[in-house]
Amino acid sequence: MKDYTAIADASSKLVELLGDCVEWEEQAREDASYDGLKVSFLPDAVIRVNKAEQVGDVLRIANEHAIPVTTRGAGSSLTGGATPIAGGWVLDLSKLNHLKIDENNQLARCGPGVVVADLQSLAAESGLFYPPDPSSKKFCTIGGNIACNAGGLRCVKYGVTRDYVLSLAGYLASGEYVEWGRATRKFATGYNVRDLWIGSEGTLGVVTEATLRLVDLPPGTRTFLGVFESDEVALSSPGELRKLGLRPSILEYLDRWTIDCLQKYVGTDVFPGIAPHPMLLIELDGSESQLDEQAKKLEGWLKKTALAYRSAHSLEEAEELWEVRRQGSSSMKKLATTKLNEDVVVPLDKQVELVGAVERLRAGYGIKIGVFGHCGDGNLHVNLMYDEENSVETSRAVSALKELMSKVIELGGAISGEHGVGLAKTPFVREQFNKAEWQAMLAIKEALDPNKILNPGKIFDVFHPWDQKKISTILSWELEHEEPKPQEA
Numbered sequence: 001m002k003d004y005t006a007i008a009d010a011s012s013k014l015v016e017l018l019g020d021c022v023e024w025e026e027q028a029r030e031d032a033s034y035d036g037l038k039v040s041f042l043p044d045a046v047i048r049v050n051k052a053e054q055v056g057d058v059l060r061i062a063n064e065h066a067i068p069v070t071t072r073g074a075g076s077s078l079t080g081g082a083t084p085i086a087g088g089w090v091l092d093l094s095k096l097n098h099l100k101i102d103e104n105n106q107l108a109r110c111g112p113g114v115v116v117a118d119l120q121s122l123a124a125e126s127g128l129f130y131p132p133d134p135s136s137k138k139f140c141t142i143g144g145n146i147a148c149n150a151g152g153l154r155c156v157k158y159g160v161t162r163d164y165v166l167s168l169a170g171y172l173a174s175g176e177y178v179e180w181g182r183a184t185r186k187f188a189t190g191y192n193v194r195d196l197w198i199g200s201e202g203t204l205g206v207v208t209e210a211t212l213r214l215v216d217l218p219p220g221t222r223t224f225l226g227v228f229e230s231d232e233v234a235l236s237s238p239g240e241l242r243k244l245g246l247r248p249s250i251l252e253y254l255d256r257w258t259i260d261c262l263q264k265y266v267g268t269d270v271f272p273g274i275a276p277h278p279m280l281l282i283e284l285d286g287s288e289s290q291l292d293e294q295a296k297k298l299e300g301w302l303k304k305t306a307l308a309y310r311s312a313h314s315l316e317e318a319e320e321l322w323e324v325r326r327q328g329s330s331s332m333k334k335l336a337t338t339k340l341n342e343d344v345v346v347p348l349d350k351q352v353e354l355v356g357a358v359e360r361l362r363a364g365y366g367i368k369i370g371v372f373g374h375c376g377d378g379n380l381h382v383n384l385m386y387d388e389e390n391s392v393e394t395s396r397a398v399s400a401l402k403e404l405m406s407k408v409i410e411l412g413g414a415i416s417g418e419h420g421v422g423l424a425k426t427p428f429v430r431e432q433f434n435k436a437e438w439q440a441m442l443a444i445k446e447a448l449d450p451n452k453i454l455n456p457g458k459i460f461d462v463f464h465p466w467d468q469k470k471i472s473t474i475l476s477w478e479l480e481h482e483e484p485k486p487q488e489a
């Protein structure tokens, strides 16, 4: 039951302190009601702050009156992380986009609303490089990337967002200011709450400034595309390339089904005369001499192992090869009204087993599933396409999804490698942890957000008290109210 007196009280305090930043209009609320998952819940207000201190004010009022607060960057979350499922207030940080490069210390200080590609462009002007590069980098924000510990294509060589965060400033649920870590290369002083905030999906605090480590901008790149006889050969690449002393900056896999799909729907015959087979997109980076040496080794491996390969000699040719990876995803969208992108991650040597399991799900349930992604990290994106209006197809997709998640856990993997749990993965998250682990996570949440105002409904809350029926089909299967399964470590 909503406490309307508390809401009225909180609203008037909010207007008093931040009048100009608060939007009550239907359109503003609708725009903030959903993210990349496209499940909509209307908030009561959208607050677009101009200054970091205002975040403290918003949280203090919200905490006093138990108003749910969902922090929002660009709203590109694919798991419903920025969806205000409990209503309340959406705290939009897109205007906190100050950005400064400190060349001497090789770091960037930025507001959470900075768009990732803008940071990369500005750093490049000083010969510096911010490597994390989610495919959404042209619109997603640093705040969202920190909250999800975002990854991307270059993680295979450079690591994920977490590896570049030196310090985070922001506000606790109480509205009190904190700074975790410092702008130093090392920090071993007290609990590392900085790393706890990273990947916590806005459930433990709100980031209002980040100090990020930068590295030297690699002078050049070379791109290759190879087609392979089998998944076994293609997915042996992380180990085989390492043995040759190669560290590709990008190592992307596309399964046979995805290649077939793109050839049918986009009409691209990638390797004329060769039927659809698994492919790898490989990029090397470094100086000209390093690239010459690495390219020689890589071509040697490709000649020996691939059915055929192409290498790019210019940026235009590299773009052509990149199109294969990009169209792999976009062609799948033509197949059905819903495309679920599950960013599962397994140990490198379990990828073949995972792809085999997907093949069985595809055949067993008769649904369309394509796999592509970051095989250098074991982070494969399993895409399930189905029409939500077709109840039989939807229930098959849901069953396939459940089996997929169980398989990932059985293989020692994780249900999300970079997108986070958000809303969409709450039905599976309990399977990932044993009781003690789950209780420890709940205790952390309780300590940092005792009134549970920060992004309620995410990560933990499988059983949404608000309106379960409204959640998209994928979440509306019958949820059993049971304790998490105790798993022995």
Ligand SMILES: Cc1cc2nc3c(=O)[nH]c(=O)nc-3n(C[C@H](O)[C@H](O)[C@H](O)COP(=O)(O)OP(=O)(O)OC[C@H]3O[C@@H](n4cnc5c(N)ncnc54)[C@H](O)[C@@H]3O)c2cc1C
Pocket: 035, 036, 070, 071, 072, 073, 074, 075, 076, 077, 078, 081, 082, 093, 112, 133, 134, 135, 136, 139, 140, 141, 142, 143, 144, 145, 146, 147, 148, 149, 150, 151, 152, 153, 201, 202, 203, 205, 206, 207, 208, 418, 419, 455
């Ligand atoms: C086309 C497309 C491609 C994508 N490719 C990738 C990819 O390659 N790799 C990848 O990792 N992801 C990818 N994503 C997912 C998405 O872009 C990332 O999860 C991204 O990190 C979200 O950033 P955002 O600014 O949109 O955050 P939002 O969607 O607004 O929010 C995401 C989460 O972060 C929280 N949050 C946002 N800002 C803050 C803050 N300042 N303090 C505390 N919490 C905060 C929100 O509450 C929410 O839980 C893709 C998405 C799309 C649509």
